[in-house]
Amino acid sequence: xxxxxxxxxxxxxxxxxxxxxxxxxxxxxxxxxxxxxxxxxxxxxxxxxxxxxxxxxxxxxxxxxxxxxxxxxxxxxxxxxxxxxxxxxxxxxxxxxxxxxxxxxxxxxxxxxxxxxxxxxxxxxxxxxxxxxxxxxxxxxxxxxxxxxxxxxxxxxxxxxxxxxxxxxxxxxxxxxxxxxxxxxxxxxxxxxxxxxxxxxxxxxxxxxxxxxxxxxxxxxxxxxxxxxxxxxxxxxxxxxxxxxxxxxxxxxxxxxxxxxxxxxxxxxxxxxxxxxxxxxxxxxxxxxxxxxxxxxxxxxxxxxxxxxxxxxxxxxxxxxxxxxxxxxxxxxxxxxxxxxxxxxxxxxxxxxxxxxxxxxxxxxxxxxxxxxxxxxxxxxxxxxxxxxxxxxxxxxxxxxxxxxxxxxxxxxxxxxxxxxxx
Numbered sequence: 001x002x003x004x005x006x007x008x009x010x011x012x013x014x015x016x017x018x019x020x021x022x023x024x025x026x027x028x029x030x031x032x033x034x035x036x037x038x039x040x041x042x043x044x045x046x047x048x049x050x051x052x053x054x055x056x057x058x059x060x061x062x063x064x065x066x067x068x069x070x071x072x073x074x075x076x077x078x079x080x081x082x083x084x085x086x087x088x089x090x091x092x093x094x095x096x097x098x099x100x101x102x103x104x105x106x107x108x109x110x111x112x113x114x115x116x117x118x119x120x121x122x123x124x125x126x127x128x129x130x131x132x133x134x135x136x137x138x139x140x141x142x143x144x145x146x147x148x149x150x151x152x153x154x155x156x157x158x159x160x161x162x163x164x165x166x167x168x169x170x171x172x173x174x175x176x177x178x179x180x181x182x183x184x185x186x187x188x189x190x191x192x193x194x195x196x197x198x199x200x201x202x203x204x205x206x207x208x209x210x211x212x213x214x215x216x217x218x219x220x221x222x223x224x225x226x227x228x229x230x231x232x233x234x235x236x237x238x239x240x241x242x243x244x245x246x247x248x249x250x251x252x253x254x255x256x257x258x259x260x261x262x263x264x265x266x267x268x269x270x271x272x273x274x275x276x277x278x279x280x281x282x283x284x285x286x287x288x289x290x291x292x293x294x295x296x297x298x299x300x301x302x303x304x305x306x307x308x309x310x311x312x313x314x315x316x317x318x319x320x321x322x323x324x325x326x327x328x329x330x331x332x333x334x335x336x337x338x339x340x341x342x343x344x345x346x347x348x349x350x351x352x353x354x355x356x357x358x359x360x361x362x363x364x365x366x367x368x369x370x371x372x373x374x375x376x377x378x379x380x381x382x383x384x385x386x387x388x389x390x391x392x393x394x395x396x397x398x399x400x401x402x403x404x405x406x407x408x409x410x411x412x413x414x415x416x417x418x419x420x421x422x423x
Contacts, residue, residue, distance in 0.1 A: 007194055014134045018141035020189035021129055023182055024085065025142055028121050029149035030156070030179030031092045032058070034172035035111065036245050037157035045105040054111045055245045056373045061112035063366035065119025066359050073123035074210045074356035081124050082191040088117040088124070089183060096173040107169070114172075119362070123355035126338055130354045131196045131207035136289070139338035140277035147330050148270035150244055203284070204346045207353050218352055219360075222344075225410035230361050232403035233336050237365030238372035239396045240329050246385045247322075253386035254318035269326040273334050280339060286346040287415055293335045293343060294408045298401055300331025305397030308390055325393060332400065336361060344411070348418060 006012050035054055043050035076084065092114045099110035129138040157175045160166055166174050196207065210218070219226060243250065276296065283289040304325055311321035341354045376388055 004194070007192065010134065013193075014137055016189065017129065017134070017138050017193055020186050020193065021125060021138055021142040022145040023186035024125055024145075024190055025122065026145040026149035026152070027179040027183035027186060028089055028118065029146060029153050030183075031089055031096065031176040032114070032118050033150055033153040033244075034096075034157045034175030035114075037154040037175075037248065038161070038168045038171060039248060040168055043104065045108070050104060052373065053105065053108050056370060057108050057111040058115040059241060059245075059366055059369050059373065061115025062119040063115075063363060063370060065116050066363035066366055069120045069123050069359040070215070070356060070363060071212070072120055073127070073359045074215055074353055076124065076127065077209060078127065078195065081127055082187050085121055085124055085187050085190075086183070088120050091117040093173065093176045093180075096176055100170045100173045104169075119359075119366070122337070122362070123359040125190065126355045126358060127353065128190050128193055130338070130342060131204045132200045133203055134281065135204065135342050136281040136339055137278045139342065140274050140280075140334075143277065143330075143334040143337050144270040144274040147273060147326070147334075148267055151267065154247070204286075204342070205349050206351045208351060210353055210356055214352070215356055218350065218357070221350070222411075222414070225407050225414065226357070228403050228407040228410065229336070229340075230364050232400045232407065233361050234364050234368035235396055235403075236329065236332050236336075236400055237362070238368040239392050240333055241366075241369040242372065242376070242385070242389055242392065243322075243325065243329065246389075249385040250389050251318065251322060253384050254322070256318055256322075268323050269330055272327055273330045276331070277334055277339060280343075286343050290340070290343040290347050290411070291408075293340055294404065297332045297335055297340075298404055300328045301397050301401045301404065302328075303331065304328035304393050308393040308397075312390065328397075332404075347415065 007016065035051075035058065038051075040050045040054075045053055095110045095114035095116075099107045099114070101107075102110065125142060126139070129135055129142065132138065153175060156178065157171055160174060160178075161168070161171050164174075196204070201207075280289050280292065283292060307316060307321055307324035307328065310316045311318070316324070337358060338354065341357050345352055345354055376383070376385075
């Protein structure tokens with residue numbers, strides 16, 4: 001009883017909820033990203049790198065999961081969230097066991113099965129956090145987790161491979177086992193969070209599950225702005241996945257081979273994004289916060305292109321460039337994983353659930369990732385990942401910025417129309 005009263009205290013709730021969200025999603029990465037830490041050098045199937053098959057299968061499974069999640073996440077009742085997270089991640093670990101036991105290339109299918117349930121986790125975790133006065137800071141912690149954890153899991157996987165002699169095939173499963181206990185504790189913490197208060201609902205709008213008709217109406221209401229933003233998100237997601245899944249190859253080609261660099265660069269990125277996004281907590285006016293979020297995203301997109309130019313000019317070292325591109329990517333990517341839609345819904349006082357639209361955007365984003373992977377490996381197989389990444393950085397910086405401006409102008413006009421009707 002005393003602990004429940006502590007959770008009513010804003011500062012304690014913020015700290016407790018942030019730790020729970022951060023650790024839950026960081027633990028999930030232990031079951032997903034272990035595969036990206038190894039290269040499977042010399043192993044091919046049908047003339048294509050074995051790792052390419054694995055990453056493509058996993059991302060495809062993740063994309064399909066997001067499509068399923070549009071319904072599952074939107075309609076999930078709060079009481080089912082904690083158990084659902086454990087079931088989703090448990091199924092993914094079983095798939096990694098199958099990957100270890102079944103010989104290649106037949107085990108490729110298990111990477112698709114690994115990604116299939118994991119894509120449902122983010123929207124489910126987000127459901128615990130949305131619609132609160134502290135949502136900005138809570139989501140900043142949540143999104144910082146997948147930046148930090150991506151590098152951490154690669155470092156952990158490579159370390160246990162070197163120290164324990166775990167084979168490349170058993171490594172993803174072994175890495176996942178190390179994150180079981182943190183996962184159980186952090187999900188238990190999430191389950192303890194109280195629902196949004198009446199004051200939360202007044203400031204951020206009521207949140208509730210949405211049926212199919214309600215989801216269609218939401219998309220129809222904001223169709224052009226959402227479509228433009230999602231197209232930009234598809235481009236960004238594909239670029240982020242190239243950096244994330246093939247970081248060892250990119251950095252190795254740039255002359256960096258130290259495994260610890262993954263944790264170092266991603267920790268720096270995570271901290272910068274955490275402070276930047278968390279500071280939006282101070283902005284109470286929802287549309288003003290929405291405007292600031294768009295400004296941050298635009299500056300981040302410009303940073304991707306400028307830092308790449310400075311790297312090619314020899315002004316930035318590979319490590320600094322890789323970190324700055326990460327800041328740019330996640331400065332665009334993180335808001336679209338919660339804060340952008342959180343403030344959008346609150347600005348227009350639209351009773352809904354943010355998890356549904358985040359999952360929908362992710363679905364198209366990961367389909368884009370699969371398309372880019374297929375283009376790179378079948379359309380441009382002779383271009384190194386470093387060269388491909390550099391060229392993509394310029395394209396993303398320019399096209400993403402243009403689409404973002406178009407999308408923002410739409411929502412700004414729609415907000416003015418809404419105010420005019422009210423007056």
